[in-house]
Amino acid sequence: MNTPTHIPNAEVLLKTLAEKLEPLLRENTALVGIHSGGVWLMQKLLDLLAPTIAEKGIEHGTLDVSFYRDDYAQRGLKSENRPSQIPFEVHNKHIILIDDVFYTGRTTRAAMNELFDYGRPASITLVALINRGGRELPIAPQIVAADIPLDATQNLQLVQNADNSLSLQLINNKAQT
Amino acid sequence: MNNPQLDTDGRLRHLLSIEGLPKKILNQILDTAESFVGVAEREVKKVPLLRGKTVCNLFFENSTRTRTTFEIAAKRLSADVISLNVGTSSQSKGETILDTVDNLIAMHADMFVVRHSQSGAAHFIAKHVPDHIHVINAGDGRHSHPTQGLLDLFTIRKYKPELHNLRVAIVGDVLHSRVARSEIHALTTLGVPEVRVIAPKTLLPAQVEKLGVHVFHDIKAGLKDVDVVMMLRLQNERMNGAMLPSAQEYFKTYGLTQEKLSLAKPDAIVLHPGPMNRGVEIDSSVADGAQSVILPQVTYGIAIRMAVMAILSGGQPSASQGSTSQGTGS
Numbered sequence: 001m002n003t004p005t006h007i008p009n010a011e012v013l014l015k016t017l018a019e020k021l022e023p024l025l026r027e028n029t030a031l032v033g034i035h036s037g038g039v040w041l042m043q044k045l046l047d048l049l050a051p052t053i054a055e056k057g058i059e060h061g062t063l064d065v066s067f068y069r070d071d072y073a074q075r076g077l078k079s080e081n082r083p084s085q086i087p088f089e090v091h092n093k094h095i096i097l098i099d100d101v102f103y104t105g106r107t108t109r110a111a112m113n114e115l116f117d118y119g120r121p122a123s124i125t126l127v128a129l130i131n132r133g134g135r136e137l138p139i140a141p142q143i144v145a146a147d148i149p150l151d152a153t154q155n156l157q158l159v160q161n162a163d164n165s166l167s168l169q170l171i172n173n174k175a176q177t
Numbered sequence: 178m179n180n181p182q183l184d185t186d187g188r189l190r191h192l193l194s195i196e197g198l199p200k201k202i203l204n205q206i207l208d209t210a211e212s213f214v215g216v217a218e219r220e221v222k223k224v225p226l227l228r229g230k231t232v233c234n235l236f237f238e239n240s241t242r243t244r245t246t247f248e249i250a251a252k253r254l255s256a257d258v259i260s261l262n263v264g265t266s267s268q269s270k271g272e273t274i275l276d277t278v279d280n281l282i283a284m285h286a287d288m289f290v291v292r293h294s295q296s297g298a299a300h301f302i303a304k305h306v307p308d309h310i311h312v313i314n315a316g317d318g319r320h321s322h323p324t325q326g327l328l329d330l331f332t333i334r335k336y337k338p339e340l341h342n343l344r345v346a347i348v349g350d351v352l353h354s355r356v357a358r359s360e361i362h363a364l365t366t367l368g369v370p371e372v373r374v375i376a377p378k379t380l381l382p383a384q385v386e387k388l389g390v391h392v393f394h395d396i397k398a399g400l401k402d403v404d405v406v407m408m409l410r411l412q413n414e415r416m417n418g419a420m421l422p423s424a425q426e427y428f429k430t431y432g433l434t435q436e437k438l439s440l441a442k443p444d445a446i447v448l449h450p451g452p453m454n455r456g457v458e459i460d461s462s463v464a465d466g467a468q469s470v471i472l473p474q475v476t477y478g479i480a481i482r483m484a485v486m487a488i489l490s491g492g493q494p495s496a497s498q499g500s501t502s503q504g505t506g507s
Contacts, residue, residue: 064212067224067487076188076492077226079205083215117221 010158010166013129013145014041018048020143021096021127025052028122029094031060034111035082037100037158038062040166041129045098061086063097068110090119100158102128105139130168132156181303188492191303191312192485194321195359200366207331209484210477216253217479226487227256233286234260235277235302236315237293242451243315243325246475247290250482254490259286278302282310288490289313296320311489313482322355324485325450328478329356330363332470333405335477336446340364346373346399346441347390349409349431349458350380356450357409361388375399377431379421396431400440408433408449411458424457434460438468446470 033042039062046053046060066072066081097111108126115121128141133149150156155171180197184190189202216224232251234244244260251258263277278289288311291299296318303312316322337343345364351357351374364372365388374385375393386392393399400406411427421427433447447463449471455461464471 066212067216067226072226072491074493076490077209077488079201081209081212083212085215086219113225117223118219 007156007168007170008146008148010129010168014044014166015048017041017127017129017143017145018045020145021045022049022052024096024125024143025049025056025058026094027056028092029056029058029096030088030090031058031096031098032086032111032115033060033062033098034107035062035064036160037129038098040158040160041100042098044166059088061088063111063114065107065110065114068114070106070110084114086115086118090115090121092120092122095121095124097124097126099126099128099141100130101156102126102131102141102144103134105135105137108139109137129158130156181300189485189488191299191314192323192489193299193303193312193314195323195326195363196321198363198366203327203330203363203366206327206481206484206488207334209488210327210331210480213253213480213483213487214477216483217476223253223255225255227251227254227490230256230287230490231285232256232258232288232290232486233281234258234290234315235263235281235292236261237263237274237291237295237298238316239264240292240316243292246478247313247315247324247482250479250486251288251290253479254483254486256288256486274298274302275305278305282306286310288486290315292316294318309493313485313489316355319353319355321359323359324478324482325356326359326363327485328474328481329360329407329448329450330367331477331481332448332474333364333446334367335473336470337404341368341370343369343405344371344373344403345369345405345407346375346393346403347407347409348375348396348399348433350411351376351385351409352380352382353412354409358382358388360407361390365389373399373403375431377421396433396437397440400437403441404445406433406438406441406445406447408447408459410450410452411454413454424454428457428460432456432458432460433463435462435466438463444468448474451475 031042033039042060063084064082066078095115099107112124126141127143129145131141131144131147153173155173157169159167159169161167182191182193182197216222234247236244248258248260289302290313291302292315298317299312299314306312314321314323347357361372373391373393375396377394445468447469449459453459453464455464463469
Protein backbone atom coordinates (compact mmCIF):
# COMPACT_ATOMS: atom_id res chain seq x y z
CA MET A 1 0.00 0.00 0.00
CA ASN A 2 1.43 3.26 -1.14
CA THR A 3 0.47 5.72 1.57
CA PRO A 4 0.53 9.27 0.38
CA THR A 5 3.34 11.56 1.29
CA HIS A 6 2.25 14.40 3.49
CA ILE A 7 -0.65 16.19 1.86
CA PRO A 8 -0.61 19.84 2.83
CA ASN A 9 -3.55 21.95 3.86
CA ALA A 10 -4.97 23.69 0.77
CA GLU A 11 -6.03 26.80 2.66
CA VAL A 12 -2.49 27.28 3.99
CA LEU A 13 -1.05 26.84 0.51
CA LEU A 14 -3.55 29.34 -0.78
CA LYS A 15 -2.14 32.03 1.47
CA THR A 16 1.37 31.30 0.19
CA LEU A 17 0.05 31.52 -3.36
CA ALA A 18 -1.63 34.86 -2.66
CA GLU A 19 1.62 36.29 -1.29
CA LYS A 20 3.57 35.17 -4.32
CA LEU A 21 0.87 36.41 -6.69
CA GLU A 22 0.47 39.90 -5.27
CA PRO A 23 3.60 41.45 -6.87
CA LEU A 24 2.30 40.35 -10.29
CA LEU A 25 -0.87 42.36 -9.96
CA ARG A 26 -0.26 45.51 -11.92
CA GLU A 27 -2.45 47.63 -14.12
CA ASN A 28 -3.94 46.03 -17.22
CA THR A 29 -3.91 42.56 -15.68
CA ALA A 30 -6.72 40.03 -15.49
CA LEU A 31 -7.12 36.78 -13.57
CA VAL A 32 -8.58 33.77 -15.38
CA GLY A 33 -9.53 30.65 -13.44
CA ILE A 34 -9.67 27.29 -15.19
CA HIS A 35 -12.74 25.21 -14.27
CA SER A 36 -13.33 23.88 -11.71
CA GLY A 37 -10.45 24.04 -9.21
CA GLY A 38 -8.86 27.11 -10.76
CA VAL A 39 -12.12 29.02 -10.45
CA TRP A 40 -12.48 28.11 -6.76
CA LEU A 41 -8.92 29.28 -6.16
CA MET A 42 -9.48 32.48 -8.07
CA GLN A 43 -12.53 33.32 -6.00
CA LYS A 44 -10.51 32.88 -2.81
CA LEU A 45 -7.64 34.93 -4.24
CA LEU A 46 -10.04 37.73 -5.18
CA ASP A 47 -11.05 37.90 -1.51
CA LEU A 48 -7.54 37.57 -0.09
CA LEU A 49 -6.12 40.23 -2.40
CA ALA A 50 -9.22 42.44 -2.54
CA PRO A 51 -7.49 45.77 -1.74
CA THR A 52 -4.81 45.34 -4.42
CA ILE A 53 -7.34 44.05 -6.90
CA ALA A 54 -9.56 47.06 -6.40
CA GLU A 55 -6.63 49.48 -6.48
CA LYS A 56 -5.20 48.15 -9.73
CA GLY A 57 -8.58 47.51 -11.37
CA ILE A 58 -7.86 43.82 -11.92
CA GLU A 59 -10.58 42.08 -13.92
CA HIS A 60 -11.37 38.37 -13.89
CA GLY A 61 -12.97 35.60 -15.90
CA THR A 62 -13.28 31.83 -16.18
CA LEU A 63 -12.43 29.22 -18.79
CA ASP A 64 -13.85 25.77 -19.37
CA VAL A 65 -11.40 24.25 -21.80
CA SER A 66 -13.64 21.30 -22.83
CA PHE A 67 -13.84 22.51 -26.44
CA TYR A 68 -10.05 22.71 -26.75
CA ARG A 69 -8.89 19.51 -25.08
CA ASP A 70 -6.57 17.25 -27.06
CA ASP A 71 -8.22 14.06 -25.78
CA TYR A 72 -11.65 14.89 -27.23
CA ALA A 73 -11.24 12.31 -30.02
CA GLN A 74 -10.62 9.56 -27.43
CA ARG A 75 -12.91 10.62 -24.63
CA GLY A 76 -15.54 12.91 -26.12
CA LEU A 77 -17.06 15.80 -24.25
CA LYS A 78 -17.52 15.60 -20.53
CA SER A 79 -21.19 15.40 -19.65
CA GLU A 80 -20.78 18.58 -17.65
CA ASN A 81 -19.26 21.70 -19.01
CA ARG A 82 -19.83 25.34 -18.25
CA PRO A 83 -19.68 28.41 -20.42
CA SER A 84 -16.36 30.23 -20.44
CA GLN A 85 -16.81 33.78 -19.27
CA ILE A 86 -14.29 36.39 -20.29
CA PRO A 87 -16.09 39.68 -19.69
CA PHE A 88 -13.13 41.89 -20.65
CA GLU A 89 -11.02 42.71 -23.69
CA VAL A 90 -8.21 40.14 -23.93
CA HIS A 91 -6.28 42.12 -26.51
CA ASN A 92 -3.07 43.57 -24.97
CA LYS A 93 -3.94 42.38 -21.48
CA HIS A 94 -1.60 40.61 -19.05
CA ILE A 95 -3.42 37.39 -18.28
CA ILE A 96 -2.76 35.34 -15.17
CA LEU A 97 -4.10 31.81 -15.64
CA ILE A 98 -4.99 29.98 -12.44
CA ASP A 99 -5.11 26.20 -12.18
CA ASP A 100 -5.25 23.91 -9.17
CA VAL A 101 -2.83 21.05 -9.88
CA PHE A 102 -0.29 21.35 -12.67
CA TYR A 103 0.42 17.99 -14.28
CA THR A 104 0.95 17.32 -18.00
CA GLY A 105 0.50 20.89 -19.25
CA ARG A 106 -2.23 19.83 -21.66
CA THR A 107 -4.96 21.78 -19.86
CA THR A 108 -2.77 24.88 -19.99
CA ARG A 109 -2.24 24.43 -23.71
CA ALA A 110 -6.01 24.14 -24.21
CA ALA A 111 -6.58 27.23 -22.07
CA MET A 112 -4.03 29.24 -24.05
CA ASN A 113 -5.58 28.19 -27.33
CA GLU A 114 -8.99 29.25 -26.11
CA LEU A 115 -7.72 32.60 -24.81
CA PHE A 116 -6.25 33.45 -28.18
CA ASP A 117 -9.70 33.04 -29.72
CA TYR A 118 -10.77 36.00 -27.58
CA GLY A 119 -7.85 38.18 -28.63
CA ARG A 120 -4.08 38.58 -28.47
CA PRO A 121 -2.97 38.98 -24.87
CA ALA A 122 0.12 41.00 -23.95
CA SER A 123 1.36 38.08 -21.85
CA ILE A 124 0.16 34.93 -20.11
CA THR A 125 1.44 33.80 -16.72
CA LEU A 126 0.56 30.44 -15.22
CA VAL A 127 -0.14 30.12 -11.53
CA ALA A 128 -0.89 26.77 -9.89
CA LEU A 129 -1.46 25.72 -6.32
CA ILE A 130 0.65 22.60 -6.76
CA ASN A 131 3.08 21.29 -9.34
CA ARG A 132 2.86 17.51 -9.15
CA GLY A 133 5.47 16.87 -11.86
CA GLY A 134 5.01 14.85 -15.02
CA ARG A 135 4.72 17.50 -17.65
CA GLU A 136 4.46 16.36 -21.23
CA LEU A 137 4.74 19.73 -22.97
CA PRO A 138 7.22 22.60 -22.77
CA ILE A 139 4.93 24.45 -20.37
CA ALA A 140 5.51 25.11 -16.68
CA PRO A 141 3.89 27.30 -14.04
CA GLN A 142 5.77 30.46 -13.05
CA ILE A 143 4.27 30.48 -9.58
CA VAL A 144 3.34 27.52 -7.39
CA ALA A 145 2.66 27.24 -3.69
CA ALA A 146 4.23 23.75 -3.43
CA ASP A 147 5.98 21.09 -5.46
CA ILE A 148 4.69 17.61 -4.65
CA PRO A 149 6.17 15.03 -7.03
CA LEU A 150 3.72 12.20 -7.56
CA ASP A 151 3.64 8.89 -9.33
CA ALA A 152 1.60 8.48 -12.53
CA THR A 153 -0.77 6.13 -10.67
CA GLN A 154 -1.60 8.85 -8.19
CA ASN A 155 -4.20 11.53 -8.69
CA LEU A 156 -4.21 14.73 -6.65
CA GLN A 157 -7.44 16.69 -6.66
CA LEU A 158 -8.64 19.94 -5.19
CA VAL A 159 -12.03 19.56 -3.52
CA GLN A 160 -14.52 22.20 -2.47
CA ASN A 161 -16.13 21.30 0.83
CA ALA A 162 -19.65 22.05 1.97
CA ASP A 163 -18.40 24.96 4.13
CA ASN A 164 -16.74 26.47 1.02
CA SER A 165 -13.23 25.60 2.24
CA LEU A 166 -10.79 23.87 -0.10
CA SER A 167 -8.85 20.71 0.57
CA LEU A 168 -6.59 18.33 -1.32
CA GLN A 169 -7.39 14.69 -1.93
CA LEU A 170 -4.94 12.03 -3.06
CA ILE A 171 -6.28 9.01 -4.90
CA ASN A 172 -4.14 5.99 -5.67
CA ASN A 173 -5.17 4.18 -8.83
CA LYS A 174 -3.41 0.85 -8.76
CA ALA A 175 -4.75 -0.92 -11.78
CA GLN A 176 -3.65 1.14 -14.69
CA THR A 177 -2.32 -0.23 -17.93
CA MET B 178 -35.81 -3.43 -28.71
CA ASN B 179 -32.58 -1.55 -28.32
CA ASN B 180 -32.40 2.18 -28.84
CA PRO B 181 -30.41 2.85 -32.02
CA GLN B 182 -29.57 6.34 -30.77
CA LEU B 183 -27.46 5.16 -27.85
CA ASP B 184 -24.35 2.98 -27.79
CA THR B 185 -23.88 0.12 -25.33
CA ASP B 186 -22.47 2.56 -22.76
CA GLY B 187 -25.58 4.73 -22.99
CA ARG B 188 -23.82 7.51 -24.87
CA LEU B 189 -25.45 9.33 -27.74
CA ARG B 190 -24.47 7.76 -31.05
CA HIS B 191 -27.08 9.17 -33.44
CA LEU B 192 -29.73 11.81 -32.92
CA LEU B 193 -32.89 10.52 -34.58
CA SER B 194 -35.73 11.66 -32.35
CA ILE B 195 -36.28 13.17 -28.92
CA GLU B 196 -38.42 10.21 -27.94
CA GLY B 197 -36.22 7.64 -26.26
CA LEU B 198 -33.63 10.12 -25.02
CA PRO B 199 -33.13 9.91 -21.28
CA LYS B 200 -33.41 13.09 -19.25
CA LYS B 201 -29.68 12.97 -18.59
CA ILE B 202 -28.84 13.24 -22.28
CA LEU B 203 -31.44 15.94 -22.92
CA ASN B 204 -29.85 17.99 -20.17
CA GLN B 205 -26.35 17.27 -21.43
CA ILE B 206 -27.28 18.64 -24.85
CA LEU B 207 -28.96 21.74 -23.39
CA ASP B 208 -26.08 22.44 -20.99
CA THR B 209 -23.47 22.00 -23.70
CA ALA B 210 -25.40 24.35 -25.97
CA GLU B 211 -25.23 26.92 -23.18
CA SER B 212 -21.44 26.87 -23.53
CA PHE B 213 -21.65 27.23 -27.31
CA VAL B 214 -23.86 30.34 -27.10
CA GLY B 215 -20.83 32.19 -25.70
CA VAL B 216 -18.58 30.99 -28.51
CA ALA B 217 -20.71 32.84 -31.07
CA GLU B 218 -20.17 36.11 -29.20
CA ARG B 219 -16.38 35.99 -29.36
CA GLU B 220 -13.89 37.49 -31.76
CA VAL B 221 -13.20 34.02 -33.19
CA LYS B 222 -16.51 32.15 -33.41
CA LYS B 223 -14.90 28.75 -33.85
CA VAL B 224 -13.69 25.92 -31.67
CA PRO B 225 -11.41 23.16 -32.96
CA LEU B 226 -13.46 20.12 -31.88
CA LEU B 227 -14.33 18.77 -35.33
CA ARG B 228 -11.09 19.69 -37.09
CA GLY B 229 -10.41 17.18 -39.81
CA LYS B 230 -13.95 15.78 -39.76
CA THR B 231 -16.30 15.92 -42.70
CA VAL B 232 -19.97 16.61 -42.09
CA CYS B 233 -22.25 15.78 -44.96
CA ASN B 234 -25.64 17.47 -45.22
CA LEU B 235 -27.84 15.05 -47.12
CA PHE B 236 -30.99 16.90 -48.06
CA PHE B 237 -33.45 14.76 -49.95
CA GLU B 238 -35.99 17.52 -49.37
CA ASN B 239 -35.30 21.21 -49.59
CA SER B 240 -34.97 23.27 -46.45
CA THR B 241 -32.65 26.18 -46.87
CA ARG B 242 -32.87 27.43 -43.34
CA THR B 243 -32.26 24.10 -41.61
CA ARG B 244 -29.42 23.30 -43.99
CA THR B 245 -27.83 26.70 -43.41
CA THR B 246 -27.95 26.41 -39.62
CA PHE B 247 -26.39 22.94 -39.72
CA GLU B 248 -23.71 24.25 -42.07
CA ILE B 249 -22.88 27.16 -39.80
CA ALA B 250 -22.85 24.90 -36.75
CA ALA B 251 -20.47 22.42 -38.37
CA LYS B 252 -18.19 25.18 -39.61
CA ARG B 253 -18.03 26.80 -36.16
CA LEU B 254 -16.83 23.42 -34.90
CA SER B 255 -14.10 23.54 -37.59
CA ALA B 256 -15.51 20.65 -39.61
CA ASP B 257 -15.48 20.54 -43.38
CA VAL B 258 -19.01 20.62 -44.71
CA ILE B 259 -20.50 19.29 -47.88
CA SER B 260 -24.13 20.01 -48.61
CA LEU B 261 -25.91 17.86 -51.14
CA ASN B 262 -29.37 18.47 -52.45
CA VAL B 263 -29.81 14.86 -53.34
CA GLY B 264 -33.25 15.39 -54.79
CA THR B 265 -31.67 17.21 -57.65
CA SER B 266 -28.65 14.98 -58.24
CA SER B 267 -28.12 11.23 -57.95
CA GLN B 268 -31.63 10.33 -56.87
CA SER B 269 -33.03 11.65 -60.10
CA LYS B 270 -30.61 9.33 -61.89
CA GLY B 271 -32.02 6.38 -59.97
CA GLU B 272 -29.35 5.82 -57.29
CA THR B 273 -30.70 4.37 -54.02
CA ILE B 274 -30.28 6.20 -50.72
CA LEU B 275 -27.84 3.62 -49.40
CA ASP B 276 -25.71 3.80 -52.53
CA THR B 277 -25.49 7.55 -52.10
CA VAL B 278 -24.51 7.08 -48.44
CA ASP B 279 -21.94 4.38 -49.25
CA ASN B 280 -20.30 6.61 -51.82
CA LEU B 281 -20.00 9.43 -49.33
CA ILE B 282 -18.56 7.04 -46.72
CA ALA B 283 -16.01 5.99 -49.33
CA MET B 284 -15.10 9.68 -49.50
CA HIS B 285 -14.55 9.56 -45.70
CA ALA B 286 -17.60 11.43 -44.50
CA ASP B 287 -17.82 11.26 -40.68
CA MET B 288 -21.32 12.51 -40.01
CA PHE B 289 -24.57 12.73 -41.94
CA VAL B 290 -27.25 15.32 -41.40
CA VAL B 291 -30.31 13.87 -43.09
CA ARG B 292 -33.48 15.56 -44.23
CA HIS B 293 -36.11 13.49 -46.02
CA SER B 294 -39.82 13.70 -46.74
CA GLN B 295 -40.27 10.06 -45.69
CA SER B 296 -40.58 9.23 -42.00
CA GLY B 297 -37.81 6.91 -40.85
CA ALA B 298 -35.24 7.85 -43.49
CA ALA B 299 -32.62 8.89 -40.93
CA HIS B 300 -33.22 5.69 -38.91
CA PHE B 301 -32.74 3.67 -42.06
CA ILE B 302 -29.38 5.31 -42.76
CA ALA B 303 -28.30 5.07 -39.12
CA LYS B 304 -28.87 1.31 -39.14
CA HIS B 305 -26.74 0.97 -42.21
CA VAL B 306 -23.61 3.00 -41.36
CA PRO B 307 -20.50 1.63 -39.60
CA ASP B 308 -19.83 2.36 -35.91
CA HIS B 309 -17.68 5.44 -36.29
CA ILE B 310 -20.24 7.31 -38.40
CA HIS B 311 -22.97 9.41 -36.82
CA VAL B 312 -26.37 10.40 -38.16
CA ILE B 313 -28.48 13.42 -37.22
CA ASN B 314 -32.11 13.60 -38.24
CA ALA B 315 -32.81 17.08 -39.65
CA GLY B 316 -36.48 16.31 -40.24
CA ASP B 317 -38.18 13.22 -41.63
CA GLY B 318 -41.72 13.42 -42.96
CA ARG B 319 -44.23 14.08 -40.20
CA HIS B 320 -42.22 12.06 -37.78
CA SER B 321 -39.49 14.03 -36.09
CA HIS B 322 -37.16 17.02 -36.15
CA PRO B 323 -35.20 16.64 -32.94
CA THR B 324 -32.86 19.64 -33.17
CA GLN B 325 -35.87 21.93 -33.67
CA GLY B 326 -37.50 20.44 -30.59
CA LEU B 327 -34.28 20.85 -28.62
CA LEU B 328 -33.75 24.46 -29.64
CA ASP B 329 -37.32 25.26 -28.59
CA LEU B 330 -36.65 23.65 -25.23
CA PHE B 331 -33.41 25.53 -24.93
CA THR B 332 -35.14 28.84 -25.70
CA ILE B 333 -37.85 28.14 -23.13
CA ARG B 334 -35.26 27.23 -20.51
CA LYS B 335 -33.27 30.36 -21.29
CA TYR B 336 -36.23 32.69 -20.69
CA LYS B 337 -38.10 30.60 -18.14
CA PRO B 338 -35.53 28.55 -16.22
CA GLU B 339 -38.11 27.27 -13.74
CA LEU B 340 -39.49 24.52 -15.92
CA HIS B 341 -41.30 23.01 -12.96
CA ASN B 342 -43.65 25.97 -12.77
CA LEU B 343 -44.54 26.41 -16.41
CA ARG B 344 -47.72 26.24 -18.39
CA VAL B 345 -46.93 25.75 -22.08
CA ALA B 346 -49.43 25.98 -24.94
CA ILE B 347 -48.73 24.53 -28.37
CA VAL B 348 -50.99 26.17 -30.94
CA GLY B 349 -51.88 25.12 -34.45
CA ASP B 350 -51.26 22.30 -36.85
CA VAL B 351 -50.21 19.57 -34.43
CA LEU B 352 -51.29 16.87 -36.88
CA HIS B 353 -48.70 17.68 -39.54
CA SER B 354 -46.03 19.02 -37.21
CA ARG B 355 -42.73 17.23 -36.97
CA VAL B 356 -41.92 18.79 -33.67
CA ALA B 357 -45.10 18.95 -31.65
CA ARG B 358 -45.01 15.35 -30.52
CA SER B 359 -41.30 15.37 -29.68
CA GLU B 360 -41.78 18.63 -27.89
CA ILE B 361 -44.58 17.28 -25.72
CA HIS B 362 -42.37 14.33 -24.76
CA ALA B 363 -39.40 16.49 -23.96
CA LEU B 364 -41.33 19.09 -21.99
CA THR B 365 -42.87 16.36 -19.89
CA THR B 366 -39.53 14.59 -19.43
CA LEU B 367 -37.92 17.80 -18.19
CA GLY B 368 -40.69 18.33 -15.65
CA VAL B 369 -43.04 20.90 -17.21
CA PRO B 370 -46.28 20.23 -15.30
CA GLU B 371 -48.84 21.46 -17.82
CA VAL B 372 -48.71 21.22 -21.60
CA ARG B 373 -51.75 22.29 -23.62
CA VAL B 374 -52.47 21.85 -27.28
CA ILE B 375 -54.79 24.28 -28.97
CA ALA B 376 -56.12 23.39 -32.43
CA PRO B 377 -59.20 22.58 -34.43
CA LYS B 378 -60.18 18.89 -34.31
CA THR B 379 -59.08 18.43 -37.91
CA LEU B 380 -55.49 19.41 -37.10
CA LEU B 381 -55.05 17.15 -34.08
CA PRO B 382 -53.84 13.57 -34.26
CA ALA B 383 -56.23 10.92 -32.95
CA GLN B 384 -55.92 10.28 -29.22
CA VAL B 385 -53.62 13.22 -28.64
CA GLU B 386 -54.77 13.24 -24.98
CA LYS B 387 -52.80 10.06 -24.46
CA LEU B 388 -49.60 12.12 -24.69
CA GLY B 389 -50.60 13.69 -21.40
CA VAL B 390 -51.69 17.07 -22.73
CA HIS B 391 -54.78 19.17 -22.12
CA VAL B 392 -56.71 19.72 -25.35
CA PHE B 393 -58.39 23.01 -26.18
CA HIS B 394 -60.33 23.91 -29.31
CA ASP B 395 -60.96 27.46 -28.13
CA ILE B 396 -57.74 29.49 -28.25
CA LYS B 397 -58.99 32.06 -25.75
CA ALA B 398 -59.59 29.44 -23.08
CA GLY B 399 -56.35 27.67 -23.99
CA LEU B 400 -54.08 30.69 -23.73
CA LYS B 401 -55.36 31.76 -20.34
CA ASP B 402 -52.42 32.22 -17.93
CA VAL B 403 -49.83 30.35 -19.97
CA ASP B 404 -46.12 31.22 -19.70
CA VAL B 405 -45.08 30.01 -23.13
CA VAL B 406 -46.95 30.07 -26.45
CA MET B 407 -45.45 27.83 -29.11
CA MET B 408 -46.96 28.58 -32.48
CA LEU B 409 -46.79 25.94 -35.16
CA ARG B 410 -46.54 26.65 -38.84
CA LEU B 411 -49.63 25.95 -40.89
CA GLN B 412 -48.20 23.28 -43.13
CA ASN B 413 -49.83 24.33 -46.37
CA GLU B 414 -47.56 22.13 -48.45
CA ARG B 415 -48.48 19.06 -46.47
CA MET B 416 -52.15 19.72 -46.44
CA ASN B 417 -54.25 17.55 -48.70
CA GLY B 418 -58.00 17.80 -48.84
CA ALA B 419 -60.16 20.39 -47.19
CA MET B 420 -59.16 20.39 -43.53
CA LEU B 421 -59.62 24.10 -43.19
CA PRO B 422 -62.13 26.55 -44.60
CA SER B 423 -59.55 29.20 -45.60
CA ALA B 424 -56.42 30.95 -44.37
CA GLN B 425 -58.42 34.04 -43.39
CA GLU B 426 -60.88 31.96 -41.46
CA TYR B 427 -58.00 30.18 -39.69
CA PHE B 428 -56.39 33.48 -38.76
CA LYS B 429 -59.65 34.72 -37.29
CA THR B 430 -60.04 31.67 -35.08
CA TYR B 431 -56.50 30.46 -34.32
CA GLY B 432 -54.14 33.22 -35.50
CA LEU B 433 -52.16 34.74 -32.63
CA THR B 434 -52.97 38.44 -32.26
CA GLN B 435 -52.00 40.85 -29.47
CA GLU B 436 -55.54 40.64 -28.24
CA LYS B 437 -55.45 36.86 -27.83
CA LEU B 438 -51.91 36.98 -26.43
CA SER B 439 -53.07 39.37 -23.70
CA LEU B 440 -54.93 36.42 -22.14
CA ALA B 441 -51.61 34.70 -21.41
CA LYS B 442 -49.39 35.84 -18.55
CA PRO B 443 -48.05 39.36 -19.13
CA ASP B 444 -44.48 38.07 -19.42
CA ALA B 445 -45.35 35.10 -21.63
CA ILE B 446 -42.98 34.40 -24.52
CA VAL B 447 -43.96 33.49 -28.09
CA LEU B 448 -42.06 30.94 -30.15
CA HIS B 449 -42.38 29.96 -33.80
CA PRO B 450 -40.19 27.46 -35.66
CA GLY B 451 -40.28 29.45 -38.92
CA PRO B 452 -40.81 30.10 -41.69
CA MET B 453 -43.80 32.12 -40.53
CA ASN B 454 -47.03 32.65 -42.42
CA ARG B 455 -47.71 36.17 -41.26
CA GLY B 456 -51.40 36.85 -41.13
CA VAL B 457 -52.25 33.15 -41.08
CA GLU B 458 -51.05 31.62 -37.82
CA ILE B 459 -49.43 34.73 -36.37
CA ASP B 460 -50.02 38.45 -36.66
CA SER B 461 -47.04 40.63 -37.57
CA SER B 462 -47.44 42.77 -34.48
CA VAL B 463 -46.94 39.65 -32.32
CA ALA B 464 -44.15 38.19 -34.45
CA ASP B 465 -42.19 41.44 -34.19
CA GLY B 466 -43.43 42.34 -30.71
CA ALA B 467 -41.71 42.50 -27.35
CA GLN B 468 -42.82 39.02 -26.29
CA SER B 469 -41.52 37.31 -29.42
CA VAL B 470 -38.36 35.19 -29.06
CA ILE B 471 -38.49 33.96 -32.63
CA LEU B 472 -35.11 35.37 -33.68
CA PRO B 473 -33.31 34.22 -30.53
CA GLN B 474 -34.63 30.75 -31.42
CA VAL B 475 -32.62 30.93 -34.64
CA THR B 476 -29.47 31.98 -32.79
CA TYR B 477 -29.88 29.25 -30.20
CA GLY B 478 -30.54 26.74 -32.97
CA ILE B 479 -26.90 27.03 -34.00
CA ALA B 480 -25.69 26.41 -30.46
CA ILE B 481 -27.95 23.36 -30.13
CA ARG B 482 -26.70 21.89 -33.40
CA MET B 483 -23.11 22.52 -32.36
CA ALA B 484 -23.77 20.77 -29.06
CA VAL B 485 -25.32 17.74 -30.74
CA MET B 486 -22.48 17.39 -33.24
CA ALA B 487 -19.83 17.87 -30.54
CA ILE B 488 -21.41 15.25 -28.29
CA LEU B 489 -21.81 12.76 -31.13
CA SER B 490 -18.41 13.15 -32.65
CA GLY B 491 -16.16 12.89 -29.59
CA GLY B 492 -15.01 9.67 -28.00
CA GLN B 493 -14.30 6.37 -29.61
CA PRO B 494 -16.89 3.73 -30.36
CA SER B 495 -17.56 1.67 -27.27
CA ALA B 496 -15.43 -1.20 -28.61
CA SER B 497 -12.44 0.40 -26.87
CA GLN B 498 -13.34 -0.66 -23.33
CA GLY B 499 -11.38 0.67 -20.39
CA SER B 500 -9.80 3.41 -22.44
CA THR B 501 -7.03 5.44 -20.86
CA SER B 502 -6.16 9.01 -21.59
CA GLN B 503 -3.46 7.77 -23.92
CA GLY B 504 -5.64 6.59 -26.76
CA THR B 505 -5.29 3.26 -28.48
CA GLY B 506 -2.65 4.20 -30.99
CA SER B 507 -4.55 2.52 -33.74
